[in-house]
Amino acid sequence: SQQGEEDPxxxxxxxxxxxxxxxxxxxxxxxxxxxxxxxxxxxVHLILIRSxxxxxxxxxxxxxxxxxxxSSSLLITASRAADTASYFCATDKGSxxxxxxxxxxxxxxxx
Amino acid sequence: xxxxxxxxxxxxTQMGNDKSxxxxxxxxxxxxxxxxxxxxxxxxxxxxxxxxxxxxxxTVPNRFSPKSPDKAHLNLHINSLELGDSAVYFCASSPGETxxxxxxxxxxxxxxxx
Numbered sequence: 001s002q003q004g005e006e007d008p009x010x011x012x013x014x015x016x017x018x019x020x021x022x023x024x025x026x027x028x029x030x031x032x033x034x035x036x037x038x039x040x041x042x043x044v045h046l047i048l049i050r051s052x053x054x055x056x057x058x059x060x061x062x063x064x065x066x067x068x069x070x071s072s073s074l075l076i077t078a079s080r081a082a083d084t085a086s087y088f089c090a091t092d093k094g095s096x097x098x099x100x101x102x103x104x105x106x107x108x109x110x111x
Numbered sequence: 112x113x114x115x116x117x118x119x120x121x122x123x124t125q126m127g128n129d130k131s132x133x134x135x136x137x138x139x140x141x142x143x144x145x146x147x148x149x150x151x152x153x154x155x156x157x158x159x160x161x162x163x164x165x166x167x168x169x170t171v172p173n174r175f176s177p178k179s180p181d182k183a184h185l186n187l188h189i190n191s192l193e194l195g196d197s198a199v200y201f202c203a204s205s206p207g208e209t210x211x212x213x214x215x216x217x218x219x220x221x222x223x224x225x
Contacts, residue, residue: 033212043203043216086152092212098167101153106152
């Protein structure tokens with residue numbers, strides 16, 4: 001069964017606005033990761049947050065993790081047209097050999 | 112230099128044919144993976160190898176046979192192709208069990224079965 005579920009499935013915003021994407025999962029995890037995929041390209045790792053962390057920042061990205069609710073959010077501040085992509089959360093259940101991905105959120109940032 | 116490279120990028124073939132996709136990583140990683148991304152962008156793990164040993168086989172039909180001649184290469188051979196095999200296949204690598212878990216992906220191989 002799928003581990004991560006992103007919400008919303010699609011999000012359209014204007015340049016300069018903030019974008020928030022959510023991810024829910026079903027079982028206990030060691031860490032949760034967010035990836036970005038530009039159209040027709042491979043996935044690129046953005047940020048990893050461990051189960052004992054609650055918040056992490058990287059540039060314009062902020063990730064939160066609530067293990068009690070089994071959910072995470074990815075916030076992109078001051079969005080740019082170049083942020084247009086699909087964003088996926090991925091979880092592991094204790095094995096680094098198996099990351100389970102959600103279905104992704106398609107973010108469109110309009111100039 | 113491309114970290115994870117896979118070939119071919121596009122593959123169009125007829126049902127029933129056999130095809131292969133090759134993957135190479137120059138990152139010195141111990142672990143390599145094949146993922147399948149369907150038309151709805153759902154990404155599912157197929158196989159994972161660690162130091163040439165098969166670690167994960169996610170109930171993939173045995174028409175799919177991965178081969179890892181060395182830890183820098185992981186190839187995927189598919190026999191008797193079916194329409195449902197049409198997808199984008201991604202190769203990825205990671206340092207191994209002691210790492211943070213980050214995967215490095217190739218650019219994908221889009222397979223279209225007619």
